[in-house]
Amino acid sequence: MPWAFSGVGVEKIHFPSTLTYVGDHAFAGSAQLRELDLPGSLQEVGKAAFEGCTGLERARIGDRVGALPESCFERCTGLREVTLPDGLRELGRKSFAHCTGLEKVLLGRGLEEVGDSAFCNVASAKVHAPDWASWCNIRFAPDKNYSGKNVRRQCSANPVQGTSELYVDGAQVTEVEIPEGVTAVGENAFNSYDGAAVVRIPSTVTSIGGTAFYACKYLTAV
Numbered sequence: 001m002p003w004a005f006s007g008v009g010v011e012k013i014h015f016p017s018t019l020t021y022v023g024d025h026a027f028a029g030s031a032q033l034r035e036l037d038l039p040g041s042l043q044e045v046g047k048a049a050f051e052g053c054t055g056l057e058r059a060r061i062g063d064r065v066g067a068l069p070e071s072c073f074e075r076c077t078g079l080r081e082v083t084l085p086d087g088l089r090e091l092g093r094k095s096f097a098h099c100t101g102l103e104k105v106l107l108g109r110g111l112e113e114v115g116d117s118a119f120c121n122v123a124s125a126k127v128h129a130p131d132w133a134s135w136c137n138i139r140f141a142p143d144k145n146y147s148g149k150n151v152r153r154q155c156s157a158n159p160v161q162g163t164s165e166l167y168v169d170g171a172q173v174t175e176v177e178i179p180e181g182v183t184a185v186g187e188n189a190f191n192s193y194d195g196a197a198v199v200r201i202p203s204t205v206t207s208i209g210g211t212a213f214y215a216c217k218y219l220t221a222v
Contacts, residue, residue, distance in 0.1 A: 005030065011055075015039045022049050031055050038062040045072060047092075054078050063087050068095045070115070077101055084108045091118045093141070097155065098122075105159055109134045116141040120155030127159050128167045133182050135168055139209060140188035158188050164195030180204050185212045194218055 007029045017039050024046035027033060033053045038045075042062035048071040050056065056076045060083045061068070067090040073079060075098045082096070086108035093115035096102065102125040109130050118141070119125070129135035140157040160166040166173040176190060176199040187209030190196070199213065199222045213219065 008033075011035075015042070017041055020044065022046055024048060025051065028052055036060065038065070040064060045069060047071060048074065051075060057081070059083070061085050061088060066090070068092055070094055071097070074098060080104065082106070084111065086110050089113065091115060093117055093157075094120065096122060096159075102159075104128070107134065107138075111138050114138060114140045114157045116144045116157055117155035118157045119159035120144070122159050123163070124165070125159050126165045126167060128170075131169050132177075132179055135166075136178060136182050136185045136189060138189065139186040140191070142188065142211070156191075158191055160190075160195075161188070161192045162194065164193070166193060166195060176200065178202055178205065183207065185209060187212065188214075190216060192216065197221070 005027050006025055009032050011032050011034045015038060019039055019041055021044045026046060026049045028048055029052045031054045033056050036056060036059040038061055040062050043064045045065060045068060047069045051071050051074045054077045056079050058081045063085040065088055070092040072095045074094050077100050079099045079102050081104040083106045087110055088108050089110050090113045094117045097117050097120040099122055102122050105125050105127045107129050144155045173195050176196045178201055180202045181204055183204055184207040185205060189212045191211050192215040197218050197220045199219060
C-alpha cells in the first residue's frame, strides 16, 4: 500500500522472507531509519519508496529486484553506501539524487539503463564496477538542466562525471583500457571523467554511444 509506513520512527526494519513488493512512498520521510537490507524475495519497489530517509546509512537491494523506480532513494542525505545486485537492470530517474553523503556505490553485473539525474548532486562517491564489460554496457541518460529563481544547475545520471573515482575490478581507473571482447561503449560512459589520460579501444568495439568521452579534459591519447 502507498505511504504504508511513511514517517515512522523505527531505526531498523526486519522484512519477512516472503515479501515481494514495497509500495509507493512506503517509508518516505522515515528519518530515523538507519539500515536497510531488502530480502531476496523482493521483486518490485514502488516510486519514492525510501525518499527522504535522511538517517539511512546503508542499503542492500534484493537479488530479484529488476529496477529501482523514480526517486526511490532521493534525498537520503545520510546514505553512505549502496550495493546493487547483479539482477538489477535499471535505475530510474533521480533514484539517488541529492544523496549528498554517498561515499561508495557497488554496481552489479546486469545494470543497463540509468535514468536522468539518477545521481544528481552526488559529488564524492567511489563507484565500483565488477568488470569492464559491465561498465561499458551501461547507458547513462543525458544531463538534465534545471532552472529556477537565481538557480541553474546541471544534474547527471553518471556518478563519476566530473570525478576520478571509478574503480573497475578493484582498481582505480587511471587509463581506460577496454579489453578485447567488449563490443560497445554506452552513452555517457566516461563523460567528463577526470581520472584518465589515455583511452585504448579494442577492435571488437563496434559501437560507441553519444558523448561517451565528452569533456574528458585530461585525456591526451586515444
